[in-house]
Amino acid sequence: MRTRVKICGLTRAEDVDAAVRAGADALGFVLWPGSRRALDLDTLKVLSARVPAFVTRVGLFVDQDAETIASCTPFLDMLQFHGDEPPEECQSYGRPWMKAVRMRDNIDLHAEAERYRGAQGVLLDAFKPGVPGGTGETFDWSRIPAGLAKPVILAGGLTPDNVAEAIVTVKPFAVDVSGGVETTIGVKDHAKIETFIRNVFA
Secondary structure, eight states, X not given: OOOEEXXXXXXXXXXXXXXXXXXXXXXXXXXXXXXXXXXXXXXXXHHHTTOOTTSEEEEEESSOOHHHHHHHGXXXXXXXXXXXXXXXXXXXXXXXXXXXXXXXXXXOHHHHHHHTTTSSOEEEEOOBTTBOSOOOOOOOGGGSOTTOSSOEEEOSSOOTTTHHHHHHHHOXXXXXXXXXXXXXXXXXXXXXXXXXXXXXXX
């Protein structure tokens, strides 16, 4: 089974189009206002409308109110939660969802997978105090145990140069990249997107 690819932090129509052309399985839109890649609802509507069938539109949230999340769900296929949201909240919006888990010291990933057993997968990201994601940093992939009950989406510091090694080491269901394929914050490098996906599929 091939590894799936999510290109996250998309802010521009031309970058959405480039990710689709390159073969991305999923596109990530950051809807948490604390991020430098954050979108407002109007921009989400415009970008979401460009995404063709069979490419998953994923919205990223961090401990946000239910009204805000519900206003975005008509334009999303999946929700991605990066805060301290309990599982009951995550599954209350009528969309498939995944839970981001930051790799703190001594974290029990088996326990997290069980707690969020309603999720479609767990997204594993580097831990940096006060930063819910998008750190651009890798973590020690050997800390991921075998046999997790949920599919693993690997994030954190992935680039065109290290993604092939990451896939060999971790064997994740999917990989998630944002800063690793950018020229500046929120502006994607189309050549890097193409190289990243080519190296995933190699």
